[in-house]
Amino acid sequence: MPTPPRGDLAVPALLLAPRLLGAVLTSDVGAHSVSVRLTEVEAYEGALDPASHAYRGMSARNAVMFGPAGHLYCYFTYGMHWCANVVCGVDGVASAVLLRAAEVIAGLDTARARRPKTRKDTDLAQGPARLATCLGLDRATNGVDLLDPASPVRLEDLPSRRPQGTRSGPRIGISRAVEHPWRFWLADNPTVSRTPRSPSPRGTDPGR
DNA sequence: AGGACGATTAACT
DNA sequence: GTTAATCGTCCTC
Numbered sequence: 045m046p047t048p049p050r051g052d053l054a055v056p057a058l059l060l061a062p063r064l065l066g067a068v069l070t071s072d073v074g075a076h077s078v079s080v081r082l083t084e085v086e087a088y089e090g091a092l093d094p095a096s097h098a099y100r101g102m103s104a105r106n107a108v109m110f111g112p113a114g115h116l117y118c119y120f121t122y123g124m125h126w127c128a129n130v131v132c133g134v135d136g137v138a139s140a141v142l143l144r145a146a147e148v149i150a151g152l153d154t155a156r157a158r159r160p161k162t163r164k165d166t167d168l169a170q171g172p173a174r175l176a177t178c179l180g181l182d183r184a185t186n187g188v189d190l191l192d193p194a195s196p197v198r199l200e201d202l203p204s205r206r207p208q209g210t211r212s213g214p215r216i217g218i219s220r221a222v223e224h225p226w227r228f229w230l231a232d233n234p235t236v237s238r239t240p241r242s243p244s245p246r247g248t249d250p251g252r
Numbered sequence: 253a254g255g256a257c258g259a260t261t262a263a264c265t
Numbered sequence: 266g267t268t269a270a271t272c273g274t275c276c277t278c
Contacts (some may be wrong), residue, residue: 073258076256086259088259095259097259119259121259122261123258123261124260125260129259169264206253215259216259217259218258218259219257219258
């Protein structure tokens with residue numbers, strides 16, 4: 045599995061996000077290996093984006109977002125869930141892509157064990173906190189280098205261009221900057237967390 | 253020091 | 266469709 049050059053990730057989240065669709069993430073946390081193929085992501089553009097954790101500057105929680113591209117930003121929310129981002133942009137500028145959903149392509153038994161009540165395999169990583177649970181991501185994996193072959197979590201495949209069948213629409217679960225269509229997903233993929241009724245929100249369909 | 257709220261999920265009506 | 270769970274973070278006083 046080829047590791048992408050770091051320079052490919054040193055771009056704004058809006059550019060990287062659709063290209064992450066189809067990319068493979070592998071976790072070796074806890075001596076168990078799980079691999080997923082990303083199907084849904086969201087771009088968060090740091091200081092320019094009122095919905096970003098980095099909008100009001102650096103803090104202990106979001107410090108990883110301000111570092112170099114290719115690292116993992118994990119955060120705890122709602123008192124019980126962990127979610128994960130791929131940090132992008134140039135060093136010093138906060139930019140990141142939230143990993144919202146994926147399909148499990150290896151380590152299915154481990155993924156099922158981590159999500160014991162899940163019936164359908166397409167639900168295992170359907171949602172950002174579910175995805176993090178499947179891969180065993182939490183405080184311990186915050187900041188790890190996804191491009192280091194020795195890292196417990198690695199980004200192993202990055203499509204050379206935006207895959208066919210990409211769709212976009214408003215981000216989910218935020219209260220500010222709700223109008224930006226900065227959520228991206230693979231059309232007709234059963235693992236996408238919330239499929240819009242219409243093919244795509246008005247005018248945001250990048251084409252099939 | 254206190255309190256509102258959150259890049260969510262599962263369970264319920 | 267609605268809501269409880271549950272606590273770290275950040276804003277305000």
